[in-house]
Amino acid sequence: MRSIRVFLVSIILALVMLFSFVAALRGYQSSMVAADKLFDKQLLDTAKLMGGIQSQQALAAVTVDNNFTFQVWRGQQLLAASTNAPDTAIQAREQGFNYNNFNGYRWRTVAYYQAEKNIWVMAAERSDLRFILAENVILQSIMPVVISLPVLALLIWLIVSKGLSPLRELAAELADKQPDDLSSLRFQGSRKELVQIVNSLNGLLGRLKTALLRERQFSSDAAHELRTPISTLKVQLYNIAELLPRHQQELVNINVTVERLAHIVDQILNLHRISPDQYNARMKRLNLDSLVQQVLADESERLDKKQQQLSYVGEAAHIRGDEFAIKTLLQNVLSNAHKYTPEHGFINVSVKRQASTIQLCIEDSGAGISEPMRTRVFERFYRVGGDSHSSGELGCGLGLAIVKNIAESHSARIELTDSSMASGTAFCVYFSDVDSQGEV
Template sequence: MLITLLGTLSVLMAVAGFFSYRAGLQEAGEMFDARLVQSTRVLVGLVDEPLGDLSAFPGDPIVLRGWHGRAEGVGEALAFTDGHAYESKLAFQVWDRQSRLLLRSDSAPVTPMAALVAGYASPVIDGEQWRTFTLRTAEGRWFQSGERSDIREELAEDIAGGTLLPLLLALPLMALVIWWGVSHVTRSLQRVSDQIGERDPERMSPLELGNVPREVHGLVQAVNGLLQRLHAALARERRFVADAAHELRTPISALKVHADNARLAADASARFKAQDLLQDSVGRLERLVAQLLMLSRTEATTRSPIARLSLDALVATEVDALRALLDLHSLRLSLTLSPVEVRGDEAGLGALVRNLLENAIRYTPSGGQILVEVGQENRAAWFSVDDSGPGIAEEERDRVFDRFYRILGSGVEGSGLGLAIVRGVAEAHGAVVTLQRSARLGGLRAVVAWPPHAPDAAGSL
C-alpha cells in the first residue's frame, strides 16, 4: 500500500510538473510576444524620424553594441550596471523600403531575421530558434525585434520547477505520514484478525468496534453478522440433535422390544402379533426420521427461493398423491383452485402442502370432509385447508408449531413435527401461517398467505 501510494503521488507530481511547464511556456509566450511588440514600437518612436536623414546616404548600417561577457546563475546574477547577460539573445533590425539595412543590434545578423512581412514569425537563425515581430511604418521602413526562444523555455522551466520542487521536497514527509497512517490501520486490522483467530468455536460473541478505524467498521459488522448467524445455526443444530435423540429413543426402544418378542415368541400366533407390532413401529420410526430430515432441511434454508412455480398445480399434485389415503379414511375432499404463481422451492412448498393435508386427513373422523382452496385477493396469494375434525383450542394454536409438541388425548399417532415443518417452510418463503376455526366445516382452518410486499411473491402478486 505504501509503495502504491508513493508511486501514485510521484506520477501525479510528474504530471503536475509537465502541465505546469506547458502552462508556464504558454504564459511566457504571451508575455514575451507582447514585449516584442512593445519593444518594436518603442524603437520606431525613437529612431524612425532620425533615420529619415540617413536613408539618403547609402553606407554601412549603424550597429548598436550591447553587453558581452560571461555570467551564470539566475535573477540578479545575470544583471549588471552596464548590461544584461541576455542581451545576446535579444536583437533588432531596421530596413528601408529598398530593403537596405539601416540599423541593427550587434546580436542581429546582417540579413533579415524574418521575411519582411508584418506580424510574428518563428525563424531559425544560426541553428537557434527565434521569435520575431515585424512592423512597417508609414514611411515604408521595416522594424524587426526578435529574441531567442530558449528565454521562454527557461522561464517556463523556472515556473514548473518552482511548482514541483516544494512537492518533491515534501515527498519524504508525505511518505512518513502515509507510512504512519498505513501502519496504524494495519495494526487495527491485525487486532481484528487476532480476535478472529483466537476465537473459540463455542464463543460467538461479536467483535469489538472500539479501536477499529471507521473505514473497516463495515467489515467488522459483517463479520459480527456472520458470527451471529453461525451462533444461531449451531444452537439450532444442537437443539435439533438433542430433540432428535430424545424423540428417537422411545421408538427405537419399542422396536427392540417388538423384535425380541418376535424372536422369543412361544407360538406362531404370538410371533405374528409381535411382527405386526414390529412393522408398525418401523413405519412410525420411518415417518419420524423423514420428518426430522425435512425439518433439518427447512431450518437450514437461509437463501430466498427464486424459482417461479404454479401454486395451484402444486396443490393439485399433492392432493392426487393422497387420494388413496383419503379413500382409506372414507373422506370427501373438495378442491377449489385459482391460477396463482409464487416464487419458491418446489420441494419445500410441497412438504408444506403435504403436511397440512396429512394433518387434516389424520384428524378428520371417517366420513368427514376436507376443503382445499388456492386463491388470490388484493395481490396476495393464499392457500387454505379446512377440515371437519375436532379443531384446536385457541390457547393451543401457538404451541402446536413447536417441535414435538402434541395435544394430549387426541388419539392420533404422530411425531409433533408436521406444523413445525409448515411454519419453517412458510417463513423461508416470506409467508404467514395462521390457524383458526373453520366457519364452514366446524373443524380447523389452516391458512398460508403471501403478503403483497413479500420478497418471495411472484411479480403477478
C-alpha cells in the first residue's frame, strides 16, 4: 500500500529536480554563450594590445604559454610570432573571429587590422581549454544547487509530514475507539479538508449506531415477545395431552417443535446479551477454575439423565472477562458435549496453566466433528447434517457461534481437535493468564 507522504514527497521532489535540471541546462547554455563572448572580447583586446606595440623587437620578445599564439603580418611578411605559431597565417586576412585547426588542436582565432601601421595582428586560443575553463566556472555555480537537493528533500519530507500530521491524529483517535464505541469523533483539527472527512465519518457512525440499535432492539424484543406465547403453548400442550391420551405421539412431536423454538429464542437472547457492548464494562478478574466448577454443578443433573461420566481436573487460573459471558461459553460447549455424547459416554473437563496462557479443554466420546466441518460449525444457524442430525438432538446452530463471539471478545483462541478418547472432539479455548501478565 503506497504512502500518501511518500507519494507527495516523490512527486514534489521529482518536479523540483526536473525544473532545477531544466533551469541548470538553460543556465549552462546561456552561460557558455556569455563565456564565449567574454573570451572573444579578451582575445580581441589582446590582439589590439599587441597591435599597439611600436617596436618589432618588443613584439618578438613577447612570451606566451602553449594555449595562446599570435602573428603580426605586413603584407606577406611575418614581422613577429610566438614560438608555437605556424609558418602560415593563422586565418584569412578578414577582420573577425573564426575557428581553425593547426598544431594538432582546434583554435579560436581573431584577425585585427591596424591601419596606421598597415599590419594584421592574428591571435588564437585553444578551444578545448576555453571550453574546460568556462565549464568549470559554470559547474561551480551549479554544484551548490545539486548539493542542496538532499537538504531540500529532507525539508519537503518534514513539511509534508507536518501537513499530514492531522491525518495521523485522526487515525489514532479512530484506533483508540472500542468496538462498541460508535460515538461521534471529537477531532479538533483545523484543516478544512479533514473537517469534511470527520463530518462524513460522524454521519456514517451515527447511521451505523442507529442501524445496530434497531437490529439489537428487534432481536431482543422479538425474543422476549415470543417467550410468553411459547410458555403458554407448553401449558396448553400439557393440558391437551391430559384430554387426548390417544394422540400422545402427535402431541410429542408438537412439543419437540415447541422445545426447539424455545431453545432458539433462548439462544437469540443469549446472543444479544453477550454482545461486546453489553458486557465490556463488566470485565473483571475471574477464577476460571471456580467458574467451571459452578457450571459443572449446575449441569450435573442434566448430565445424569444420560448416565454420562464426567471428570474434571483443574487448578487456580485467573483470566480477565465477563462472568456471565464465560459461563455462557461453558454452558454451550458442555451442552454440545452432553447432547452429542451417547449414554454412558465420557466427558472430561480440564483447566491448565501453560506458560502465559490458560487452557480450558472439554473432551467427549461422541461422534466427533470431521475436520472439514470444524470451521463451519461456528457459523450462525449451521448444524452438521442440518435438522436431521444423526444424534436426533434439538439444536438451532447458534451455540458455537455464541461461543466464538465470546472467545473473540476475550481475545481467546479456539482449537478443535480429535478427542484423546476412541472417538469424539476436544474443544479447547486458550485465554491470556492475567497473573503472568501482572494484571490486577
